[in-house]
Amino acid sequence: MARILVVDDEVGIRELLSEILNDEGHEVVSAENAQSARSARATQHFDAILLDIWMPDTDGVTLLKEWAGQNALAATPVIMMSGHGTIDTAVEATRIGAIDFLEKPITLTKLLKAVSVALNRGKAPAVSARPASMVQAAPVVVASVPGMMPSVLQAVTTEPAAAPSPPGLDLPLDAPLREARDAFERVYFEHHLAREGWSMTRVAERTGLERTHLYRKLKQLGIELARKKAEANSA
Template identity: 60%
Template sequence: MANILVVDDELGIRALLSEILTDEGHSVELAEDAAQARACRERVRPDLVLLDIWMPDVDGISLLKEWSAGGLLTMPVIMMSGHGTIDTAVEATKHGAMAFLEKPITLQKLLRAVEQGLAKPSARPAPAAPGSLSRLDNHHPMDNVLVGSLPTPPVVPLSLGPQAEQSFDLDRPLREARDAFEKSYFEFHLAQENGSMTRVAEKTGLERTHLYRKLKQLGVDLSRNKRGGG
């Protein structure tokens, strides 16, 4: 997997992105300002950078320009902001940013942008002309990812071999029957995704915190589904 540098002055954002990306098997470095970002970039040579715009001292756009002017933009950079504008997005792409994500960042858009960014880690995207930015989902100008779309994932049949043949006792209260089904449902998806809570949350349409609470409530054994590397 990749080495990803997350640069953001908000502790909560750094912690959340680190948890998600680590769960995906990536190695994550954290920086809270431009000075730490410069040091991390020099030390670990990240495969991809998630860079916040609004930071104290030196902002993300200025740091991006600095890397670009100094020939240090050898990795894809995804800009992040909760208060960005289309002009900011255009300026960032002119200086080499490959994507722009608006906070709060949804799980699906984060994973898509990271996966697309890592698809061509050594290629610096050409600056895009104003108005030519491709947009995601709800066509918000800050949700631009300047790379091709991912292929549609294959449909996985509901089969895990003999253990997939579950028998449910229907002669019992609805809540008990439903809990038994849901436990089998989540155990199936955990096995399919090698214990990745991020992927299971994406597949089942649940927020991670809700998913954790649900699995705990159902008594699902998470330890046996943990991936060896994560």
């Protein structure tokens, strides 16, 4: 787990990036402007920083130059972000010392790749086991054995039973369509989250949504991932 500082004046961007990085197992601290970022760095160590360029008090490039002058970029890699950046801005930021430049809207793949590169900068490549969620089970070959009970054969050859569907849906059918739809979607996503062990990757695959879109949808529906995970773990 790494500690990451997210610096952006837009609260929606801070919340979205925090949720994604928290789900990846990182600890995230948010700062709404350059002064907050300075204060956070003065009291805490960070393994990486995501820094927006356009901010109201001091812009990100100026803050990056300030940290470069303090020789602080060697210890903490900085990834720049901007929704209005140009090639010249990206070149200047990397020349100053930024490790990467992400253009908004930031895709999940680019975000996680940039963070991974930043966190592994200077580290020797290590061979690690693939996550259990990505390891496919070897095919099971079942020979026909005389006298084998059909129920035993079925238990060996069939896939694990899917989680039971949620009980009868108590949907507000007399409500406006949008409210009824939101109620159904809330039950739908909570069902799949519980079924997939709160793995956002598997839920995204199951529901056919890109993960960034999935985060936004859950936030819109008021589904609090951290609280739901805690409830599931304590059950």
